[in-house]
Amino acid sequence: MANGAAPFSEIGRRARDLLSKDYNYDQKFSLSIPSSTGMGLTATGIKKDQIFVGDISTQYRSGKATVDVKVDTYSNISTKVTCDVVPGTKAAISFNVPDHKSGKLDVHYLHHHAAINSSIGLNPSPLLEVAAAIGSKDVAIGGEIGFDTSSSSFTKCNAGISFSTPDFSAALMLTDKGQTVKASYAHLVNPLTGTEVAAEMTHRLSGFENSFSIGSVHKVDPLTLVKTRFSDNGKVAVLSQRQWRPNSIATFSAEYDTKAVNQAPKFGLSIALKP
Template sequence: MVKDLVCTLKSARKREICCSRTTRAIIIDEPTPGLKSIFHIIILDQRSGKAEVQYQHDYVGISTCIGFNANPVINFSGVFGTNAFALGTDVAFDTASGNLAKYNAGLSFSTADLIAFLTLNDKFDTLIASYYHTVSPLTSIVVGAELTHSFSTNENTLTIGTQHALDPLTVVKARVNNFGKASALIQHEWRPKSLFTISAEVDTRAIEKSAKVGLALALKS
């Protein structure tokens, strides 16, 4: 029995692709000059539990998913932006309770040597602002900082970190937060895609009780 069938229907600017009985993609080439739109429908059987609709554009991406049970959770996520700026959201609505089960939002700004994020997570209870800057591409010197604020507990966590390449195959990373927890590692790529890592972590307020050292070896063919 043939389970999947791939067929393509083409017009001047539109292609419709049926990848299987459950998946269909509609690709519109250049709805306006220089742009492409993809409308992707994934309809799964009841045993798989959900159906999903995706829309992709050069500057917009949207995904909606709904379950097949009696009281489904409807998920929606979307992002809008350019190479330099992006704004997105992730929302889940529980039809059983009539409440939003999840809602997050974020925005980002990036250049050739800088990336900055601002996100609201945990139903807008947690605000995270982060900054990542490449100081020297030649030696991979990077500095970064992240500030997390919890509105429910009014707690702030500030973490700063850096990394530096000792040579093309060896990198050193370190970070510390405002609670005195510090960590560092040295990582060496001793053969392509295979890494050897030595790491350490300590709470500077209780060094005798909290010091940790670890070794890791990752092998990839």
């Protein structure tokens, strides 16, 4: 399906990831232990201010089925079972304990020229969501809707179109039930150094408000990259990421609000280990 249309969530993702992915202003540590027998274990801890939260998750794969179980510090248990129904179609059932109304069924379908994702809550008044995209690996158009049966109202109604090549990607999105227009663009400046720039502009039709963000990423060497971001609200962010061994990454992030000179900058550190 690499040559087919990507899911609707992928529209505009290239610029979105460059501008926001991996930025973190807390202290985060994760340890992943893979297993050749199909069982993997991941422990994650996050310190936010003076509060520490964490979780332990495990994944078991057997044939066409995958079972994910996560337990957090508040004794909440999240379970998800994914199965390949037929070629190109996956179904997943997820639920949380003790929340008996959290059950949900997801169905994902991929075709050479279409991608459809749908979900329905497994309760008397379910939330229904459907997202679809059609096209090819270069051009895709799609939309998504969400409907709450308990209130008989739409929770989301978005649409978008994208055009992508190995060198650049452009996307136009209509979100917030038609109240917001987002345009994004990402361009690979230098393939040798991995230097890439991206920009995203948002226009709110109801209040005629505009906002934008621009950013860049540059690979200092094969194991180190640096990202920057500037927003029209005066916030400047920088990120440095270093991989010192395969799949083991340390990320340092910082953000400074130029319009709040009396406010201290934000700093964050994330360490992900995988033996």
